[in-house]
Amino acid sequence: MEANSPAPLREMWYFALPGQAVPKGRMAAKTMLGEPLLIGRDADGKPFALRDICPHRGIPLTAGTFDGREVTCCYHGWRFNGQGQCTAIPSLVPGQDLDIARIKVASYPAVEVHGNIWVFFGEDPANSPKVPEIPGLGPKGPNLFERTTFRSNIDHAVVGLMDPAHGPFVHQSWWWRSGASIHEKAKAFEPSPWGFTMVKHRPSSNSKAYKLLGGVPETEISFRLPSVRIERVEVGRHLLCNLTAITPLEEGVAEINHSIYWTMPWLSLLKPVLRPYVRAFLRQDRDIMERQQDGLRHDPPLMLINDADQQAKWYYRLKNEYARARTEGRDFVNPVKARVLRWRS
Ligand code: FES
Ligand SMILES: [Fe+2]
Numbered sequence: 001m002e003a004n005s006p007a008p009l010r011e012m013w014y015f016a017l018p019g020q021a022v023p024k025g026r027m028a029a030k031t032m033l034g035e036p037l038l039i040g041r042d043a044d045g046k047p048f049a050l051r052d053i054c055p056h057r058g059i060p061l062t063a064g065t066f067d068g069r070e071v072t073c074c075y076h077g078w079r080f081n082g083q084g085q086c087t088a089i090p091s092l093v094p095g096q097d098l099d100i101a102r103i104k105v106a107s108y109p110a111v112e113v114h115g116n117i118w119v120f121f122g123e124d125p126a127n128s129p130k131v132p133e134i135p136g137l138g139p140k141g142p143n144l145f146e147r148t149t150f151r152s153n154i155d156h157a158v159v160g161l162m163d164p165a166h167g168p169f170v171h172q173s174w175w176w177r178s179g180a181s182i183h184e185k186a187k188a189f190e191p192s193p194w195g196f197t198m199v200k201h202r203p204s205s206n207s208k209a210y211k212l213l214g215g216v217p218e219t220e221i222s223f224r225l226p227s228v229r230i231e232r233v234e235v236g237r238h239l240l241c242n243l244t245a246i247t248p249l250e251e252g253v254a255e256i257n258h259s260i261y262w263t264m265p266w267l268s269l270l271k272p273v274l275r276p277y278v279r280a281f282l283r284q285d286r287d288i289m290e291r292q293q294d295g296l297r298h299d300p301p302l303m304l305i306n307d308a309d310q311q312a313k314w315y316y317r318l319k320n321e322y323a324r325a326r327t328e329g330r331d332f333v334n335p336v337k338a339r340v341l342r343w344r345s
Helices: 154-162 264-267 269-298 310-328
Strands: 012-017 027-034 036-039 047-051 069-072 079-081 087-088 109-112 116-121 143-150 184-192 195-201 219-223 227-235 236-251 254-263 340-345
Touching: 012 027, 012 036, 012 236, 012 254, 027 236, 036 116, 047 109, 069 219, 143 269, 154 254, 154 269, 154 310, 195 310, 219 310, 254 269, 264 269
Parallel strands: none
Antiparallel strands: 012 116, 027 036, 036 047, 069 079, 079 087, 109 116, 143 254, 184 195, 184 340, 195 219, 219 227, 227 236, 236 254
16 A cells, blocks of 8 residues: 555454344345445354355345355355355266365455454454553443444545544534633643554543543544544443444445443443433534545645644554554554643534
């Protein structure tokens, strides 16, 4: 990959689906990074991912059936296991010497972490950043999951996700912030694995939503390649965690996957109230990025300014460094230096 390419990074895990979207013995179709995938869960509960194209005549395998062990193509009934190995070709007659062991569908590494399924794109998962694990969370899936899709390349989607200055303009609503509450902020950042972290701090006093939590919450927000933001809010012994992962679906189309986890039981009672707010928040981001495309299609020069756009600058540097390190076969060197960023929002 060339420097500054808007193409998504390879040799990376990307968020695919919330685990509950694929029960045991079921499969789902999803295009990620322009590649058609079959994402399934076998009878033992293990997720797997295959290229969703039958090697015989190209029909999507997800158009067929899955019995928890094998996927059967709907066209001529060829069967494949979860590793993509062909296991049967019904039309073969005894004595016909086709070696089905040589027929394979490409398979992708798939894992489930905190109840979400992630798929690896690349050759070398062993030497690539792992799917982020969040201390304090178990294998249980998110308490709340919401997703939205919009026109954007991965870079604009990520930059929009981390952009601290759009809040008062894009996310105006009575329950979050109002434009009038804009004030100066200073936050300390430091490098963290494959990205950077806004070190633990008390959340902004103008975030009314936090008051619902009670206690004095402390927040830590980290970003890591390729496109993952993790916000941990600790309230006493309890934890509220927002995991936002952007998945490039195909060229110019991105998806925001937003998982919220919490350990305070009472918050679950508020779920019906919470969901519309989360949805509205994501919709605001989606609408602004869709609108941005109206300008971007003219390919204008753009600006990144201090300090409000510093995280965006770091993102581009991190991405270029990762691509370069992989191409050159050397270790990744985090380009982020610890510093305090100041902006008004
Ligand atoms: S196209 Fe799949 S079995 Fe023929
Ligand atoms: Fe936003």
